[in-house]
Amino acid sequence: MKIVCQLIQLALFSFIVNVGSAVAMPAETYFKPVETMTAQISPDGKFVASVAQGDESQKLVIWNSVDGSKRTLIDLKALTPRDASIRFIRWIGPRYIVAQFMELKKGVKNLLDTKPAYRLLVLDVLGSKSLPPKVFEVKTSGWLVHALPDEPGYFLYAKSGIYSKVYKIDVSKLNLLNQKASKLVRKDGGQFTAQNEVASVKGFAARWFFDLSGQPESALYFDEGKLHLSRIADGNSSTPIKSWTKEELEEKPSAGEKHGVLIPVSISPEDGAYFCLDTTAEKDRTVYQCNFSTGEESVVYRSDSYDIVDLIIDESTGALIGVKVVRDGKLEYQYIDESIQVNDGMTSLLETTVGASIDNTVKLYFSETHDQPGRYFIRKQGQKSDQLVASKFPHLDGRLESRQFHDWIQVEGIDIPYVLNMPKGNGPYPLIVMPHGGPLGIFDHQYFDYYTQFFVANKYAVLRVNYRGSSGYSAELEEAGIQQWGNLMLEDIYQATKVVGARKDIASSQICAAGVSYGGYAALMMAIKHQQLFRCAVSIAGVTDVNLYLNSPYTSEAQTKWLQENVGDTVKNYDLLKDISPVYLAQELSRPVFIIHGEKDEVVDIEHMHRMHMMLSKFNKDYEWKVYPDMAHGPADSEHHVAVFSSIIEFIEKNMK
Secondary structure, eight states, X not given: OHHHHHHHHHHHHHHHHHTTXXXXXXXXXXXXXXXXXXXXXXXXXXXXXXXEEOSSSEEEEEEETTTOOEEEEEEHHHHOSSEEEEEEEEEETTTEEEEEEEEEOTTOOSTTSSOOEEEEEEEETTSOXXXXXXXXXXXXXXEEEEOOTTSTTEEEEEEXXXXXXXXXXXXXXXXXXXXXXXXXXXXXXXXXXXXXXXXXXEBEEEEEEEOTTSOEEEEEEEETTEEEEEEEETTEEEEEEEEEEHXXXXXXXXXXXXXSOEEEEEEOSSTTOEEEEETTSSSOOEEEEEETTTTEEEEEEEOSSSEEEEEEEOTTTOOEEEEEEEETTEEEEEEOOSSOEEOTTXXXXXXXXXXXXXXXXXXEEEEEETTEEEEEEEEETTOSSOEEEEESSGGGTTOOOEEEEEEEEEETTEEEEEEEEEESSSOOEEEEEOOOSSOTTOOOOSSOOHHHHHHHHTTXXXXXXXXXXXXXXXXXXXXXTTTOTTTHHHHHHHHHHHHHHTSTTEEEEEEEEEEETHXXXXXXXXXXXXXXXXXXXXXXXXXXXXXHHHTOTTSOHHHHHHHHHHTOOTTTSHHHHHHTOGGGSGGGOOSOEEEEEETTOSSSOTHHHHHXXXXXXXXXXXXXXXXXXXXXXXXXXXXXXXXXHHHHHHHHHHHXX
């Protein structure tokens, strides 16, 4: 009998360890700031410049491909007392690197709401390693439009006004940083003159387009109340391509139309084509290729969830290789995979060449898998092994070994894709179902996901369902989500959970739902509607009252109209929307829930949390709640990530056993 008891105790102990009672990777270890934002290789292949996120500010770092050494060229903290970030970097020949950074004024809420001050610096990378680099500054308002690869030390710079112009600038004639102008020292070396002018248009230029050598090709500009796209000939606009009135630019797409007005933001390698964004979209998440002469258009890229603010173009080919997005008020880079490579273990590999030397013997590429954050490598012709240059999260490199599976189920005639990540091993593992936010026009991808890999590192399987309304797959899937906020979207999540929960490597009696925004709403609804399947739920910044959300004071008139069409009308559908709101279903709840919210949330007001807290308390339900005074719509910095996810792990472990 004693031996039997000991065996039972041993089995119980093994089970508890297996489901993750001991935190394998604490939040303090996992959540740290992104270290490398972006990187670019010099034209001669000798250097790689990268934007690194330091403890308190960003830095421009140079990596030497010959000896592997690194040095900091400039630290924004030393340049300005304001909050500042580097918007882009670009090589001007093999010697100079340009960095444009943006200063945020005090009290600015986020990156998009400010009237920022831009500064353009040019740094000499060939100076002495023991001395600070020589730094030049362009003080004239404008922006760099072309790096002139065939003319090292020169670049094209644009100024906009009643007459907009492009000038050819010689780096060696610019003034040094903080050099005071005088009678003998002219602003920017006196280079903004007719002598250096290479192109001009009558009107305020928003974009200039060039061929690969730097010859002006066309311009996008405002004049006489219209937006014009015209070809450039002999430095001046000549042949009109397309024009839009103010009314056309502001007009929302009618029912059945896939997008509004498409405006060019970069020239495409295809003859006569441009890469375009939808100006009428609430958030730019799709890049189109348009030929305004033929009327042809196609989708070339869709961001998983974040607002696209600019494109990343291969300067040697003109191809689209990525996009710049705003995530939690910060600029991030998303690269486009050249080809999806999936091995037997269902590991999706994203590998994209992001730059190369002029002779193409040295290449810089970006690589990422579902369990390895993005890294930059140098690949030299004739060398067997690649050189690691920089990593987004170096503290996680090689530490997140896991498995990934992609599959589909069919619900109400629609194919519903899902992604399942889990630790390596036989399991069975407890399951966290993590619906994405949005919910419409967003999707969960197969590459590295920050939150997913945190849970997997702590011995949980994670299911992400691309329920109807999700983008990234088909128009049918996305359009099927209209008016299904609390109905078939939730059914898709539930049905996928049932299928995955039946796997032998999943502990079917230990399933919890967790999510942010709509994901938080869906998590609460899973715990309310399917209590036989879900043990608990965690809602971060989740909607609890759908009518309240649709009447948010933070939404614009256009957003309100969109919500009415895609979610519901609070006048016509008040009772239906009330019936799918967790706050009015709290009495039905019999599973523990954890609600988390930030007081500064202007997407889902904290009133949602207070109402849910009141109802859960009224009906004496098993719940926990936390308010973060300095947090907005979910955690954005390391401090909030550590606090929020430490408490989530503690809650889930307590309620899974």
